[in-house]
Amino acid sequence: MTDDIYEKVGNEIRTLFGLTLVNMVMAALVMGFGTSFAVTQILATVEGDGTLFAMLIFAVVGIVAAAIGIRWLLSVVSVMEGVLDVREKYQENKKDSEGITGVIVQMLATYRSKKSTLERMVKISKIGGVLFAFSGFLQLMAFLVTYTTGDTMTLLTGIVGVTVVFCIALVCFLIPKYYGQFSKRWDARIAKSCRAETELKEKMETDL
Amino acid sequence: MKGRRTQYEIYWEILVFCREQRTFTSIINRCDMNSKKGQEYLKFLLGKKYLVVEGERKLYMTTAAGREYISLFNGLYQELFNERPGFKLS
Numbered sequence: 001m002t003d004d005i006y007e008k009v010g011n012e013i014r015t016l017f018g019l020t021l022v023n024m025v026m027a028a029l030v031m032g033f034g035t036s037f038a039v040t041q042i043l044a045t046v047e048g049d050g051t052l053f054a055m056l057i058f059a060v061v062g063i064v065a066a067a068i069g070i071r072w073l074l075s076v077v078s079v080m081e082g083v084l085d086v087r088e089k090y091q092e093n094k095k096d097s098e099g100i101t102g103v104i105v106q107m108l109a110t111y112r113s114k115k116s117t118l119e120r121m122v123k124i125s126k127i128g129g130v131l132f133a134f135s136g137f138l139q140l141m142a143f144l145v146t147y148t149t150g151d152t153m154t155l156l157t158g159i160v161g162v163t164v165v166f167c168i169a170l171v172c173f174l175i176p177k178y179y180g181q182f183s184k185r186w187d188a189r190i191a192k193s194c195r196a197e198t199e200l201k202e203k204m205e206t207d208l
Numbered sequence: 209m210k211g212r213r214t215q216y217e218i219y220w221e222i223l224v225f226c227r228e229q230r231t232f233t234s235i236i237n238r239c240d241m242n243s244k245k246g247q248e249y250l251k252f253l254l255g256k257k258y259l260v261v262e263g264e265r266k267l268y269m270t271t272a273a274g275r276e277y278i279s280l281f282n283g284l285y286q287e288l289f290n291e292r293p294g295f296k297l298s
Contacts, residue, residue, distance in 0.1 A: 005289045082211065098224050101282045104289065105220070109211030189288045196284035197216045203280060207256055207273055 006095050009103055013087050016182065020083050023121065023175055024076045029168055030128040031069025033135065038062025065131045072124040078117050082110040108193060111186045118183060122176040129172030136165035218249055220281045223258060223274045229267035 041059035045052060089106050093099035143158040213221075221239045230238075236246035250268065253259040258274035261267070270278070 005286050008289050085211075097282045097286070098278070101220070101285050102224070104285050105213065105217045106211065108288075109213045109217065112212035114211075192288050193214075193285065196281075196287070197214060199284060200216045200277070200281060203277065204256060207258075 006100050010090060013090055017083050017087060019178055020080050026172055027069055027072035027076050031066055031073060034062050034065025034069050038066060068124060068127055075117050075121040079114050082114045086110055118179060122179050125172050125175045129169045132165055132169035132172055136162055136169060139165060219253060222249060223270045223278050226259060226268045226270045229269050231267060
């Protein structure tokens with residue numbers, strides 16, 4: 001039973017680490033794309049190239065996206081810190097009963113302290129998904145309006161560009177789904193640990 | 209240990225650490241708590257006879273009753289992972 005639980009705990013830590021890493025990449029992408037978009041629009045505004053009002057709106061959207069990306073990244077870093085602590089404890093511990101229990105206690109403690117950050121991260125991820133989907137839609141419209149040459153390379157570049165943006169949007173929507181599964185599992189464990197503590201309390205009350 | 213631990217988890221940590229004789233300072237350092245909280249927890253565990261103080265150096269040591277608590281705690285907490293399936297991306 002000890003080996004079985006040790007493997008389960010290890011798998012869960014590895015999965016959570018991977019998920020958090022993907023989250024970090026997405027946050028960095030939102031920040032990067034937002035900044036790039038804002039700068040492009042601001043430069044276009046300065047050069048007087050296009051409708052001023054529209055460019056300013058897009059510049060604000062880009063700045064907001066960059067700010068959301070930064071907030072998201074900070075949340076992910078906080079969660080990653082907890083995940084790395086747990087992973088370190090798991091790797092250091094022997095496969096004995098106390099070692100495994102120690103890792104489980106660490107995971108519970110980390111989840112309790114990071115729960116609100118995880119919830120915030122999930123909300124921001126959804127916003128990131130909306131922003132990327134919106135950006136993908138704008139790019140598609142802009143491409144359809146401006147594509148006139150019939151050149152295959154230009155067509156392929158446009159399609160690839162739009163596809164990449166929509167794929168990133170999809171990942172941003174999938175991240176909350178997987179974190180939702182994780183949170184549900186750990187909320188159940190927290191509830192179960194409260195029942196376990198009732199049993200421990202009863203034992204302590206009967207002992208002297 | 210970072211994060212939010214319950215008092216029962218802290219009791220468990222202290223009792224596991226004190227299976228060998230330990231000083232007060234080493235306990236509060238290992239279990240990551242302040243001196244005042246450490247004194248409260250140790251006083252409680254001494255009252256329950258889960259810990260005893262030995263020798264002139266006042267070294268804390270887990271008793272047989274304390275080891276029973278550890279055993280019960282291990283079993284209950286490992287049960288938290290004894291459900292199928294564990295968290296897996298699907």
